[in-house]
Structures are given as C-alpha cells and as structure tokens.
Amino acid sequence: MGARWADFQYEIYLNGMNGTVPRLPTDLTRLEELAEHRLGPGPVGYVAGSAGNGSTERANRTALERRRIVPRMLRDVEERDLSVRVLGRTLPAPLALAPVGVLSIMHPDAECGAARAAAAQGVPFILSSASSTPMETVAEAMGDAERWFQLYWGSDREVTRSFLGRARAAGFSVLVVTLDTPLLSWRPRDLDRAYLPFLHGVGTANYFTDPAFRAGLAKPVEEDPNAAVLRFLGLFGDAGHTWPDLAFLREHWDGPIVLKGILHPDDARAAADAGMDGVVVSNHGGRQVAGSIAAADALPGVVGAVGDRLDVLFDSGIRTGDDIAKALALGARAVLLGRPYAYGLGLDGQAGVEHVVRSVLAELDLTLALSGHASPATLDPSVLREEPPADSFGSSR
Secondary structure, three states: OOOOHHHHHHHHHHHHHHOOOOOOOOOHHHHHHHHHHOOOOOHHHHHOOOOOOHHHHHHHHHHHHEEEEEEOOOOOOOOOOOOOOEEEEEEEOOEEOOOOOHHHHOOOOOHHHHHHHHHHHHHOOOOOOOOOOOHHHHHHHOOOEEEEEEEEEEOOHHHHHHHHHHHHHOOEEEEEEOOOOOOOOOOHHHHHHHOOOOHHHHOOHHHHHOOHHHOOOOOOHHHHHHHHHHHHHHHHHOOOOHHHHHHHHHOOOOEEEEEEOOOOHHHHHHHEEEEEEEEEEEEEHHHHOOOOOOOOHHHHHHHHHHOOOOOOEEOOOOOHHHHHHHHHHHHOEEEEEEEHHHHHHHHHHHHHHHHHHHHHHHHHHHHHHHOOOOOOOOOOOEEEOOOOOOOOOOOOO
16 A cells, blocks of 8 residues: 555644644645735746746646546545556656756745655655756755756757766756757746846856856856856757757666657657657646647647657646546656646745645545545546537537
C-alpha cells in the first residue's frame, strides 16, 4: 500500500477541533486570486500571465473541464497505491513540480523553499535553468531527494556543456529540455508593466555562477552586471536548433532525457527516434503560442504515437486532483504542476508549497477511490466522457 494521501483531509478536520483552519484555501483554483491581492502585480503577472490574450491558457482549462469522469461503484478501493514508474524510477504519486523560473520574485525562500517542500512530500522537484538560486544550493537544500534539471537550450555550447556537468555533479538525475521557448512570446501582462526580471539579474543565478559563462565576460559579473545581463540575453535561447542537435545533449548527459513542449505526434515520434526517454505534452501553460492547441487535446495523439516507446508526461492547465486523474486517463504517466505551487510559495513559503502538494494529491486519491480506482493503473480513456463544447447562444452554430 502506498501513502494515504487522502488522510490530509482528516488532519485538517482534527486541527479544526483546536480552532486551527488551513492558512491557504484547499480549493487550489482560488490561489491565483489570493496572490493577486497579496503579492505585487509585477511578480503575479509574470507567473499568471500568458501569451496574447490568454486564449491558450483558457483552452487548456476548457479541454480538461470538458472531459468528465464516469465513476464506477462496488469496486474494492479500500487499499490504494498512487505510486507509478516513470523514467526508470518509482514515484510515490504521479506528480512532479514543474520548472518555474525566478521564484525569488514570489518569496525570499525562492527555489530552495519549493525544493524542500517537494523533498518533504517525496515528489520530484524540477529546477529551472532560469532559477534565482544556483543549482548546487538547491541540491544541498534537498539532500538526497529526487531532483531533475530543466535546460533552456541556449546558443553557447560551452555553457550548455557546463550546465549539464554541474547538474550531474549536484545529483540531478533527469534532464528536461524545454523546446518551446527559443524566444519569449508576446506577453501583454509583462509588456504593459515593462516587467522582465532577467534585466535586473533575477533568474540568472545559474549563468552568473557558471565558469563557462563567466569566461565570456570582459569583467566579472560583480564589476559589470549590465554586461553580464546582456550576455545572458544573447545566449539564453537559440531558434536554430534542429533534431540532429539532440545528439550533443545525449553525448553530455548519461541519464534520462525528456523533451518538454511536444504537441504534435510527429514530433513525439522524432523524439523517440532520437533516443529520448520521454516527452512532456505541454504548451508552456499557454505562455508561448497564443491560439495553440490545448495540451489535453494534444495528449491522446502523442500517447497513441509513442506511448509504447517512451514515457509521456503532461502539463499545462493542471489545477486540481481530478485534472490529474483526467490526464492519467488520457495516457500520461505523470503530470507536472506549475502555477499553483508558485502561488503557494508566494503566499506561505515552503509551507504553502507543501499545502498545495498535499491538497492536490489528497484530492487525486479521493477522486480515484470515489470513481472506483485503487491505483492509476486502471485509468484509461474509457473512464472519461467528453461533453460537446458549450454554445452560449444555445444553438449548433
């Protein structure tokens, strides 16, 4: 039997006997509004904002909400186990914390607070290349807990090589390569405030501490930080990468490699042909391509194309435990949770992230049990029914 994630609700009720209620909402969809009221508009806008008018983020939510779970009765769900095998390791639940950069804009504990929360709950923490804390510091905060490193694949091969070597040395076991951000998208919430943390040297910690990066500077970062920022901006992305270039990453990383940002089945096949170990079906939470296909609508096609060849993970739009159940039923092996834990961090530091993780997994545990499933293994597309898109005019136009 695995962890009894659902027991978190009884812990909450028992604490209520002493007059203690949760510091944060247990409905995680309320966190964004709370963050809007309590935190600065720049940081909240950076985390909450999306490309264009937000249509892709809305589509992500609609695609998940349109799919409804069909509960089954009189199945033995007394003993449940949410553990899954992903990328050759056993996780206690089908969840990892997604890479979110510049977390210091949300809370002083930044990446270390979120990483400690993940470690405490036994779920992997994926550190962003664009973190505000050096990878070695985050690794130290996590002890021997499971940690993965997300790479923004830039234009300087020596910096990339150095990042991979540092990450391996610091105990990061999986490489997650984000493919959908060779350029920053048009993000009106950030543009309207002219808010880009990197210009102030925030989210650049891995670069500014990197020997290969520093070797390309005329003066040390501390003496000329503006020049360091300009060098960072010049090498952060590379829109010229193509599939054969993956051989460079494989040459310099001996663990699993996962490609994040896959939406088309042919790209998933190309990933498998290139010897990758997994893909993340993702549209970057709606932050990169306005008008993009919803990630949940892309998931079945990718699973059908490569689900028997590599591990398919999912992010973009996950807010609740039932969202996770739906993604698993559509074929994902595990999901990555992003914005909700960033809000939890901003509102209550490490404790806020732990609250988010425990809440979403308690809701997943209960959703599975009450739908007749004792583990993720029995979830498949037959568990879901898809509602036709709502027509606000009540017609079939």
